[in-house]
Every structure is written in C-alpha cells, then in structure tokens.
Amino acid sequence: GYRHASIQDARSLLARAEASSRIACTFTEDPALFTDEGLSGFDVVVFANTTGDVLDAEGEAALERFVRRGGGFVGVHAAADTEHDWEFYGELLGARFVSHPEVPVEVEVMVERADHPSTAHFEPSFRFTDEWYNFDRNPRETATILLTIDESGFTVPNVPPTPSMGPDHPVAWYKEVGSGRMFYTNLGHRPETYRNPAFQQHLLEGIRWAARGGGLSRAVLTRVPKNPMALAVAPSGEVYFIERTGEVLRYDPSTGHVTEAARIAVDTAHENGLLGIVLDPEFDENRFVYLYYSEPLPDTLPRDAPPGRNVLARFTASPDGTLDPSTRHELLAVPSERRCCHEGGALAFLPDGTLLISTGDNTNPFESEGAAPIDGRPGRETFDARRTSGNPFDLRGKILRIDRDGSIPPGNLFPESGELGRPEVYAMGARNPFRIAADPVTGRVFFGDVGPDAAVDAARGPRGYDEINLIEEPGDFGWPECIAQNLPYKAVDFATGAVGEPFDCSGRVPALLAYDYGKSRYPALGSGTDSSGVFRGRTAIAGAVYRAVSGARFALPARFEGALLMTDWTRDVIAAVSVSESGALARIERLFASESFRRPIDIEVAPDGALYVLEYGSGFWGDNADAALSRIEYGPPELLSPVAKIEASRTHGAAPLTIELSGLGSRAVGPGQSIVEYAWDLDGDGRADAYDPVLEHTFEEAGAHTVALTVTSSTGAKSFPVAIDIVVGNAPPSVRIVAPRRGQTVVPGSTITLEGEAIDPEDGRAACDELVWNVSLGHNAHAHPVATLSGCKTSFTAESEEHGASTDVTFYAVELVYTDHGGPNGEPPLTARRGIRLDIER
Known part of the structure; x- marks a missing residue:
C-alpha cells in the first residue's frame, strides 16, 4: 500500500x-x-x-x-x-x-x-x-x-x-x-x-x-437457563435467576452447581409466566425472596373481571437456598386478561425500603396500525390501553410502589384514600415496562418501555419508539396518548377510520431518551437492521444502576457510577446511560462491544463490582441452548479471574458411561499468563478429584452426576467454577415435526395443522397427550407467545389482524417439545425440542 x-x-x-x-x-x-x-x-x-x-x-x-x-x-x-x-x-x-x-x-x-x-x-x-x-x-x-x-x-x-x-x-x-x-x-x-x-x-x-x-473478562458460568427472565445477586455471591416456565434456579459460586430453589405453578399463555424476582435488602438476615408471577387460571372464571391474576408473593429461603413454599405470603394481585400482551413484571427496591413493581398495559396492539391502541368501541375493551395505562384506578400500565408488607407508603402519585386513583400507583402511562432499575443511592428510577411497531410517522401519529424513562417524582408518562418526548397521537374513530385532533401531552413526563428503528440518533444503541439489511427491531430494557462500593475489586471506571446499564434485547447491545444532576441525558456509551451477547434480558451488579448478565438466547420460541448466565469483570488484566470452560464428549448414555472431559478451552487473562492447574470435581462433593487438562472418566452408577472445573492461572488467581450435568442411564428422546413443512407460508385467517411425533429409546413412541406445541407470533426479531397446544395432531388459526406495519416481517414460530419419563431406575428425564418458522403472507 x-x-x-x-x-x-x-x-x-x-x-x-x-x-x-x-x-x-x-x-x-x-x-x-x-x-x-x-x-x-x-x-x-x-x-x-x-x-x-x-x-x-x-x-x-x-x-x-x-x-x-x-x-x-x-x-x-x-x-x-x-x-x-x-x-x-x-x-x-x-x-x-x-x-x-x-x-x-x-x-x-x-x-x-x-x-x-x-x-x-x-x-x-x-x-x-x-x-x-x-x-x-x-x-x-x-x-x-x-x-x-x-x-x-x-x-x-x-x-x-x-x-x-x-x-x-x-x-x-x-x-x-x-x-x-x-x-x-x-x-x-x-x-x-x-x-x-x-x-x-x-x-x-x-x-x-x-x-x-484495564480491560474486561467475561465468563459464561452456566448454560442451564432455557427461558430466563430475571436475576438477583445475594450479598454472599449466590445468584438466583428465574425461568418463565416457573423454575427458580440458584447458582452457587463455591461449587458452580445450579440447583432448583423452587418450582412455581404458572400460566405461560401469551407473555405470562414467572416474570420477576428481587431479594430483600436485608436478605442476609431475613432470607426474603419476592416473586411476581402469573397464577394458573381458576376452574371458575370471574364474571366481571379479567380472568387471570398476576401475583406478587414473598417467600423465605432456607439455609440451603431453596424457597420454603409454606412461607408464601401474597402482597399484591394485578388483573390479567390472558389474551394478549404486555404483562411487565420487574421488581426493584428503593433506598427507603419500598418495593417497585412494573406492570404492562395488557392490551392487544395488533389492530392499531402500529400506533396507539385506543379502540373505544363496545366489546373492544382489550384493544384500548386507556382502560389500563391511562386509567388511574387500574393497576396495569404502571410502576407500583408498596411497602414490604404490602401496605401503601406515602409519596405515591395518588393519595392513600384512593379517591383519585389506586394508591399503589407511583407512575402511570406505561406500555410495556419490562424491566426497571432503581439507584440505591439517589432513589432515581429508570424503566425501559417497549414501544409500538409503526416504522414511520403516519396520520394517526408518530412512529413507534422505545423509551428509557427517568422517574424523579411520581408522574404520568403519557401512554397511550403520547410517546417519546411527548409526541401526541391523534384520536381515531375505529369504526370509520377517521382521524381526529392530537391529544394534549402537557403535564406528561417526556422520555429521557427515545429511539425508533433507525440508528442515527443514538449510534451506541445499534441499528434496527443488521449488516445484511434484515430487520431486527428494538427492545429497551433497564438493567441496573451501577454502584460499586469503595475499593470494589472489579469496579467499572468512575464515570459509570450512577449510570443506568441498559440493554437492547433485540439488538444484543449493552450500553451505559449517564444522566446529569438535573435529570438530563448526558451521554450513552456502548459497553463490551467486543463481546457477543444473545439477547441480554437482565443485568445485576455483584458486591465486588462485577456484573452478572442473563441472556435469553437466540431462538424465538425460548428453550434456547445458547441462553446463559455470564459474569463480567473489569480491571487490570493481572487482577482478572481466569475463565474455566468444560467440553464433554457426551453428556448422557447408558451405564457405565465413559466420557472424555477437556478443560483446554479455559483461558488465563493478561499477557504472558497461562493456566497452570485444572481442578476437576467429578463426584459433586466440592473437592478436586483430578488435575489433568484432559481426562477420561467412567460413571458406573446410573443417575444425575455434576462435573465441575476450577482453573488456576500462573498468577495464582482462581476461576469461578463451572459445571455440567451428566445423565447416566437415560438417553434423550427425538422429536419430528411432520407438518407444517419448513419454509411454508401462512395465510392470515387460515387453519394451520400441526403434526408431530416423539420417540424415546427407553419409552418408545410417546403418547400424543405428552407432545407439547408452543406457538408464538413473531414480528421482525421478536415473538409473542400466543398458544400452548398438545397432541400428535392439533391446529391453530392464524390471526387475521395486523401486526405492525405493512413493511414489517411477521411469522409464526412453532416449537414441538417432548420430555421423557426418565430412566428405568429413576434417572432424570431428558427433553427434546424442534422448531420451525412460518412466514405470514402480507
């Protein structure tokens, strides 16, 4: 050159x-x-x-x-x-x-x-x-x-x-x-x-x-998560995380083991499930764990109210980390239509000890041309967010604030008498505040609000925006009449399509930042399209406000103190949003851009200043093999922990089972450093049994076995342990989707026949009622769960209503799941999954 x-x-x-x-x-x-x-x-x-x-x-x-x-x-x-x-x-x-x-x-x-x-x-x-x-x-x-x-x-x-x-x-x-x-x-x-x-x-x-x-080191601690939603880090370092399907799981940093702390019965229809978790500020003393989840529907449905309840309940963790079900104490219930969409579910504590809960507008957005769902016709109530987000007497579309015992503290948006609105309401006018974050020092509250689908401004009002909102005092954030920096929608007669005057946004709280499908305004948040032009979308998530104690070993640089660490779930982005003392947006910085995340859905700060990141994984239907819990450390390379990684030739099979285990994928951090010790715990007792980087081991007894690896670098630093489960005595089943065929397109309003089968080496052909179909309606780079079906042959009707703008990519994600009965001697069950995508004709 x-x-x-x-x-x-x-x-x-x-x-x-x-x-x-x-x-x-x-x-x-x-x-x-x-x-x-x-x-x-x-x-x-x-x-x-x-x-x-x-x-x-x-x-x-x-x-x-x-x-x-x-x-x-x-x-x-x-x-x-x-x-x-x-x-x-x-x-x-x-x-x-x-x-x-x-x-x-x-x-x-x-x-x-x-x-x-x-x-x-x-x-x-x-x-x-x-x-x-x-x-x-x-x-x-x-x-x-x-x-x-x-x-x-x-x-x-x-x-x-x-x-x-x-x-x-x-x-x-x-x-x-x-x-x-x-x-x-x-x-x-x-x-x-x-x-x-x-x-x-x-x-x-x-x-x-x-x-x-002064770089970073990221360690994937476990890939046990399959449908992860949120996490919470205890002062001791143990990490709780939840699955939408109802499991509360616990990562033990001393052993690397992931164990089930609880299994909550939940309704997973549409966007329901186990949605939120937070630990009490005095967790070390009282062991309180708070969960927000969708109760299964009762046998007899209420006549004059939404059929479902989303419940905030408190549990007490036992010394071994499991949640004692007898300690369940219900603090709050929020109605849920269980028909479509936007349930929210995030939990966070303020410095004064009060508890925040986010709730979505619980409104169907699919027949509003990607604008405000404000269909006021009789019988169309679930298509009108004014009944929830815009209604001070409804708990949905809000940020709620209560005391730890469920009582109402002073200082919310409406007086405790309830005469002007529900006294639990701290902020109203939210659409889908999926995650919230509270500053443990100042009490500032951030929430990410996932916006509507319109890609361009239109007669009904502005295009869709995702928002990061800042609550410094109780207020109304405008949805469904206003969006972004108080851009007004217009009144619409849904019977005739006539568009009226714009709504008055005065007195509403504008978004701290708002971004659409483009990339020009906030480049650090990535683009709504990938490098090949494929539409990706946007999903703003408020992860955590970064605060590290003085002298924290892995603290981020001082400029990030008090910044919101947000993610865009769809764009695989993590960014720091800094705010001035006056509450104005100061800057947005992309973080960890050299790392490849797979839909980061939650972030928490560890006691030592490190970050834990929960990744949902890349599949539309959940049950993702690349879902993960990761730990990120920042600091001089010589102080960063080495990273352990296990590779196994097999993870299941008949007894006796001989497998090869390798730790060669482990790595030291820092120039000139190397791994000098591989400590393998092969029997789950927390003590090392072997020290070779590669070894062969035979499991003689049937059952579930946990293998853990801890590595030591040439500086003497030890990694966090990582573990994998080996199932001996049970082989995994296989599933096959017979219909529809891959690549088939779907005509709106048509009936889609699902046909499949599952075969297990021990159990033979699966009974039809044990085959589960998960159907999600996809839009660009995300999908909304719409139905859970069962049977070797079943069907669903493709929705005829619009989802997003005419230029958007819409599809159905269909997954077939079968879990076997376990091995003949009580060995743990194994699950097989297969999914297809069906594009919708527009």
Missing part, C-alpha cells in the same frame, strides 16, 4: 519519548515478531500509518490473542487502511478507511470527551489541518468517541468519490476489546503533525492509556 512519509516522524517522536516519557519502544516492520512469544514482552502494539496487509494468518492470530488477553493496541491514521480482509481487525479498530478529501484541509475539531488523558489538554474546540478519513461505519456504535470534526471545512472532493460521514464525524476514539484496550486517532498524516506539541501529547497519552491494561 501507500507508504506515508510521516512514518519516520512517528519513529522519531517515539524514540524521543523513550527518554523523556519513559516509554520503551521497539521499532519493526518484520511480521515475524508477531508470535505469542514475540509479543509477550510488550504492553502495547502501535500501528503507525500502516497500510494494506502487514501480517500473515499466524501473526493475525497472535495479535488477536495478545489484545484479548490484556495487551494494548494503538492505531495511528492509516492504521484504518490496513488489513481490510481481517474480520477481527475491523472489530478491533471499529471502522475502516473509505476515502478522504484529495488534499489535507483545516477543520474545526471538537472534543467530545475531555476526561480522557489523550484529550484533557485540548481546548473544547480547535482548528487543525490534516488528512481526514471517511469511514465505512460510525465507530460510535462500538467505541467511546473522543474527537469529532466539522465537515464544513471539506472544500475539495473526496478520493475515491464517496460521500462524507455527515454531521457526526468521529476522528479519535477508544474501546475495550476482550481484556485489552484500543486507542485510535485519525490525526497523523502529515510530517509536521508530529512536531505539534498538542498532537504529541494526544498520541503519547493514548499509548500510555492503552498500555495500562
């Missing part, structure tokens, strides 16, 4: 820095240095105006390992025009060169982050002449931006002739990648740039920052 004349100037600057700034440098253009051994003595690698392909495949792999394990990387100017075919390098840098003005031009440079050592010395804005790159993407999606430029200085054409970046044009940024750090600056094309004292400080401080380490 093109060789920059300023390469020698960069070498001269770094050579002088060796004496003046205590930065010891080695200069090379020899790719043979890029091996694990060759890089082991360095803290940071700098690509100074490299172009084209500079490394072979082995060198690329070595540099990737170096960075992921805690090494630093710095790219200067043309480093963005390097290794265009290497996927990791594009991920590392965050953007690649496309074009630049044909000659260097002077522009206004704006400092976006003055709290970084590489920019702290700059004026808020300054003039600078250099060769400014246009990039193939906006790095803001995966990195923290330091400098941007004003393109009004682009007075000459671009070469090649491509469009410029536009009003948001970053030119310097940084990010964490694995356990390492990356710093890039577009400055540095001209030789005279390297004689500019401000640029010298910019580059040298960027190198120092990258060389210090």
Whole structure:
C-alpha cells in the first residue's frame, strides 16, 4: 500500500519519548515478531500509518490473542487502511478507511470527551489541518468517541468519490476489546503533525492509556437457563435467576452447581409466566425472596373481571437456598386478561425500603396500525390501553410502589384514600415496562418501555419508539396518548377510520431518551437492521444502576457510577446511560462491544463490582441452548479471574458411561499468563478429584452426576467454577415435526395443522397427550407467545389482524417439545425440542 512519509516522524517522536516519557519502544516492520512469544514482552502494539496487509494468518492470530488477553493496541491514521480482509481487525479498530478529501484541509475539531488523558489538554474546540478519513461505519456504535470534526471545512472532493460521514464525524476514539484496550486517532498524516506539541501529547497519552491494561473478562458460568427472565445477586455471591416456565434456579459460586430453589405453578399463555424476582435488602438476615408471577387460571372464571391474576408473593429461603413454599405470603394481585400482551413484571427496591413493581398495559396492539391502541368501541375493551395505562384506578400500565408488607407508603402519585386513583400507583402511562432499575443511592428510577411497531410517522401519529424513562417524582408518562418526548397521537374513530385532533401531552413526563428503528440518533444503541439489511427491531430494557462500593475489586471506571446499564434485547447491545444532576441525558456509551451477547434480558451488579448478565438466547420460541448466565469483570488484566470452560464428549448414555472431559478451552487473562492447574470435581462433593487438562472418566452408577472445573492461572488467581450435568442411564428422546413443512407460508385467517411425533429409546413412541406445541407470533426479531397446544395432531388459526406495519416481517414460530419419563431406575428425564418458522403472507 501507500507508504506515508510521516512514518519516520512517528519513529522519531517515539524514540524521543523513550527518554523523556519513559516509554520503551521497539521499532519493526518484520511480521515475524508477531508470535505469542514475540509479543509477550510488550504492553502495547502501535500501528503507525500502516497500510494494506502487514501480517500473515499466524501473526493475525497472535495479535488477536495478545489484545484479548490484556495487551494494548494503538492505531495511528492509516492504521484504518490496513488489513481490510481481517474480520477481527475491523472489530478491533471499529471502522475502516473509505476515502478522504484529495488534499489535507483545516477543520474545526471538537472534543467530545475531555476526561480522557489523550484529550484533557485540548481546548473544547480547535482548528487543525490534516488528512481526514471517511469511514465505512460510525465507530460510535462500538467505541467511546473522543474527537469529532466539522465537515464544513471539506472544500475539495473526496478520493475515491464517496460521500462524507455527515454531521457526526468521529476522528479519535477508544474501546475495550476482550481484556485489552484500543486507542485510535485519525490525526497523523502529515510530517509536521508530529512536531505539534498538542498532537504529541494526544498520541503519547493514548499509548500510555492503552498500555495500562484495564480491560474486561467475561465468563459464561452456566448454560442451564432455557427461558430466563430475571436475576438477583445475594450479598454472599449466590445468584438466583428465574425461568418463565416457573423454575427458580440458584447458582452457587463455591461449587458452580445450579440447583432448583423452587418450582412455581404458572400460566405461560401469551407473555405470562414467572416474570420477576428481587431479594430483600436485608436478605442476609431475613432470607426474603419476592416473586411476581402469573397464577394458573381458576376452574371458575370471574364474571366481571379479567380472568387471570398476576401475583406478587414473598417467600423465605432456607439455609440451603431453596424457597420454603409454606412461607408464601401474597402482597399484591394485578388483573390479567390472558389474551394478549404486555404483562411487565420487574421488581426493584428503593433506598427507603419500598418495593417497585412494573406492570404492562395488557392490551392487544395488533389492530392499531402500529400506533396507539385506543379502540373505544363496545366489546373492544382489550384493544384500548386507556382502560389500563391511562386509567388511574387500574393497576396495569404502571410502576407500583408498596411497602414490604404490602401496605401503601406515602409519596405515591395518588393519595392513600384512593379517591383519585389506586394508591399503589407511583407512575402511570406505561406500555410495556419490562424491566426497571432503581439507584440505591439517589432513589432515581429508570424503566425501559417497549414501544409500538409503526416504522414511520403516519396520520394517526408518530412512529413507534422505545423509551428509557427517568422517574424523579411520581408522574404520568403519557401512554397511550403520547410517546417519546411527548409526541401526541391523534384520536381515531375505529369504526370509520377517521382521524381526529392530537391529544394534549402537557403535564406528561417526556422520555429521557427515545429511539425508533433507525440508528442515527443514538449510534451506541445499534441499528434496527443488521449488516445484511434484515430487520431486527428494538427492545429497551433497564438493567441496573451501577454502584460499586469503595475499593470494589472489579469496579467499572468512575464515570459509570450512577449510570443506568441498559440493554437492547433485540439488538444484543449493552450500553451505559449517564444522566446529569438535573435529570438530563448526558451521554450513552456502548459497553463490551467486543463481546457477543444473545439477547441480554437482565443485568445485576455483584458486591465486588462485577456484573452478572442473563441472556435469553437466540431462538424465538425460548428453550434456547445458547441462553446463559455470564459474569463480567473489569480491571487490570493481572487482577482478572481466569475463565474455566468444560467440553464433554457426551453428556448422557447408558451405564457405565465413559466420557472424555477437556478443560483446554479455559483461558488465563493478561499477557504472558497461562493456566497452570485444572481442578476437576467429578463426584459433586466440592473437592478436586483430578488435575489433568484432559481426562477420561467412567460413571458406573446410573443417575444425575455434576462435573465441575476450577482453573488456576500462573498468577495464582482462581476461576469461578463451572459445571455440567451428566445423565447416566437415560438417553434423550427425538422429536419430528411432520407438518407444517419448513419454509411454508401462512395465510392470515387460515387453519394451520400441526403434526408431530416423539420417540424415546427407553419409552418408545410417546403418547400424543405428552407432545407439547408452543406457538408464538413473531414480528421482525421478536415473538409473542400466543398458544400452548398438545397432541400428535392439533391446529391453530392464524390471526387475521395486523401486526405492525405493512413493511414489517411477521411469522409464526412453532416449537414441538417432548420430555421423557426418565430412566428405568429413576434417572432424570431428558427433553427434546424442534422448531420451525412460518412466514405470514402480507
């Protein structure tokens, strides 16, 4: 590629820095240095105006390992025009060169982050002449931006002739990648740039920052979750998480074992199930666990009320972590239509000890053209969110606040007398506040509100937006009459389709932030479409407000104190939302962009400052093999825990069962570190039985066996244990969907016949009443459960009503599930699943 004349100037600057700034440098253009051994003595690698392909495949792999394990990387100017075919390098840098003005031009440079050592010395804005790159993407999606430029200085054409970046044009940024750090600056094309004292400080401080380490380490602790909804971390470090199907599970950090703490009977129709969990602030003393769940429907349904109840109940955990069912104490019940949608269910405590509960509008959105469901015709009550979210006397579409004993504290939206509205209501006007987060210091409350489907503004009102809302005092957040920053919908006569006047949004609380299916407004939240143009959607989730105790070992950088850690479930994004003291949005930063998450559905902060992330998994129908509970640590690489990983040749079979176990996928964190010990617990007693990285073991006795692995790095640090279950004496069943066939399309209003079978090696052909069909109505990248059926042959009717805009992708996700009877001697049962997708004709 093109060789920059300023390469020698960069070498001269770094050579002088060796004496003046205590930065010891080695200069090379020899790719043979890029091996694990060759890089082991360095803290940071700098690509100074490299172009084209500079490394072979082995060198690329070595540099990737170096960075992921805690090494630093710095790219200067043309480093963005390097290794265009290497996927990791594009991920590392965050953007690649496309074009630049044909000659260097002077522009206004704006400092976006003055709290970084590489920019702290700059004026808020300054003039600078250099060769400014246009990039193939906006790095803001995966990195923290330091400098941007004003393109009004682009007075000459671009070469090649491509469009410029536009009003948001970053030119310097940084990010964490694995356990390492990356710093890039577009400055540095001209030789005279390297004689500019401000640029010298910019580059040298960027190198120092990258060389210090301070990355992250993510460990998948368990893949036991299949339909996870929420988690709660105890002061002792044990982690409770819940499944929508009713299981309360507990991860033990001392053994790696996941055990069932309780199994709650729930109704899983539509979006119901076990929805929320929180531990009492004094959990160590009282062992109280609060659950919010959908009770099964009673045999006799009420005449003049919704048929279902969503219940908040308190349980007491026994010393072994199980929930004692005899301690159940009901605190609150919320009505549920059990027909369609938006149940909410998040729980959180405020610093004053009061308990928050989020509830959805429980309204069918599918015949409102993706706008506000406000169908006021008789018999269409479940299509009108004014009866719930907009009704002060209904508990749905709200954030509720009660005392721990179920009584009503002062300070809610309506007086305790109930004459103006339900006294439990803290905030109203919510659509689907699926997750909430409370600041344990200030008491600020955030909730993510999942919005309607309209992709564009229309006659009935604005397009759909997802929101992050901030509650600083009780208020009305506007749904279904207002959305986003108080954009009004219009009154609609659903009988005639006539559109009336806009609603009055005065007095409503506007969203802290709102975003639609695009990506331009908040690039850190990703895009509503993936790189191939496939529609993904949006699902805003308020995870946790980050607070770490002083001296917490794995605390995130200080700028994240008090920030909301949110996710977009559909876009696989985790981001930090920072708010000023006045309650204004300050900034949004993408977190952990180098990690691949699969629909992160909840986040909690551990006592040591680390994060726990619960991932729902990628399948529309749940029951996901890639669902997971992960732990993320941040800090200098030498302080991060190594990561254990187990691979097994088999996880079930007849007794005696011989399997190969490997821990070679485990990894140490930090340059030059390695795993020096593999401690295997093969009998579940919490003590090590073997120490080889790979071993063969025979399980003689039938039953369920838990194998756990803990690894130790060369620094002496131990991993969190991970465990897998081995079932001996029972083989898994297999299921087959006979009809409909894969790829079949569905006509709205038609009857869809489902036919399937299941065969088990021990039990033979399954009885028809034991085959379970889960049917979900999908929209873009998410799906709403609509029916649970049973039988070898059954059917459902495809809904004829609209779901979303005419340009949206809609489909049915159908899953067939069968669980066998266990082995002949009481061995645990095993489950088989198979799913298909049926696109709906539009």
